[in-house]
Amino acid sequence: MKWIIKNPSPTDYRQNKWGDYHIGRCLTKYLTRLGEKVETDYYTDWYNKKKSDVVLVLRGKYPYKPNKNSSINIMWNFGHPEDVTKKEYEAYDIILIASKHYSSILKKQLNKPVFPFLLCTDHEEFYNKNTDLERKGFIFVGNTRGVKRDCVLWAIEYKLPLKVWGRGWEKFIDKKYIVDEYIANEKLVNLYSKAKVTLNNHWPDMLEYGFINNRVFDALACGLPVISDYSEELYNLFPKEILYYNNKKEFKKCIDEINLNYPSVIEKVNRASEIIINEYTYEKRATKLIQLVKNFKINN
Structure with a gap:
């Protein structure tokens, strides 16, 4: 499948400093390893005419209005939850929430499938490099x-x-x-x-x-x-x-x-x-994303 990740990060010198950039980067790495084709649209280029099987929106600072085409539209909300309205959630096919507590609430309020999808780490980038070193500070x-x-x-x-x-x-x-x-x-x-x-x-x-x-x-x-x-x-x-x-x-x-x-x-x-x-790794998250899309296709 072809995926487009809508990443709210800027494209200028600030990009590497945005956590959203690294979330998208890590997801891309593991989705690609699992055989998926992945492209990223950063905030300034969100609304274009590209076609894909899946659009994954990293919902942090900015909202995105899904295009009602053949794509499966997924929102992963991991920041600024107070800014996301029920109307915005309902525009998506699949809703992922970085909170088990809040996802359980939204499941009762929305007509779309909602899943807990917590933030995580990249185990290839974050690991204990100095097991014998005395920790200080x-x-x-x-x-x-x-x-x-x-x-x-x-x-x-x-x-x-x-x-x-x-x-x-x-x-x-x-x-x-x-x-x-x-x-x-x-x-x-x-x-x-x-x-x-x-x-x-x-x-x-x-x-x-x-x-x-x-x-x-x-x-x-x-x-x-x-x-x-x-x-x-x-x-x-x-x-x-x-x-x-x-x-x-x-x-x-x-x-x-x-x-x-x-x-x-x-x-x-x-x-x-x-x-x-x-x-709680991006590798696990990528595997789960693919499975969610497959299940969605079977049931719709």
Whole structure:
């Protein structure tokens, strides 16, 4: 089959910095290996006259209006869920949601097939490269978008050896903690394989709708412990493998657990890594996509 992936990433110098770009890139790699033909239309070229068997829309920042032709139209919604209306969902043949919780809600509200389709990692790019290396330091990778992110501020208040990669941080923290505004995707595996802990928090809408960011899967695949704000969706996947906080007091307990029981934390993370390799990879997602399309053709 021929697939066209509608990727919201720009085509200029910013492209490699967009997470959507890498999601599309990884899906293309594994769909191609499975014998599919794949092309990508980036945001500026979404509406053209190309023909395909399947159109897969990566629904992050921008909506796409499907062309009612012979293509099977699939939406994978993994970001900005508050912006997607029921009318937009109904324009698709298959709807994929990066949240088990929210997909169960939409199944009751929509007349189209809805499936949970969580974000994941590329196990060929994210893995533990340094199993014998002592891990050091706390890290945070992410932009501020003009909003204070409590876990970073608390880490500094507790005088943790923190290093930050992301835009906008100079407004909130001393520049000595900021390594750079951006770290290339291909360099993350080295960072995640050497760091002691990564801090994580979700945007409020992601928490509300039960969407898990892909950085959690990338980090765990590299054997890196994660301290994250509490997400019921994430907790249901990894109740013991991740350290959770709801407030500053609980964040401090997470830090204490790292300092006092790090070997035990690592042991749990290693179990999570095995689960991710078996269930939460782009290879698995590509296989599932092909199966969903085959089933759709049989039933329609």
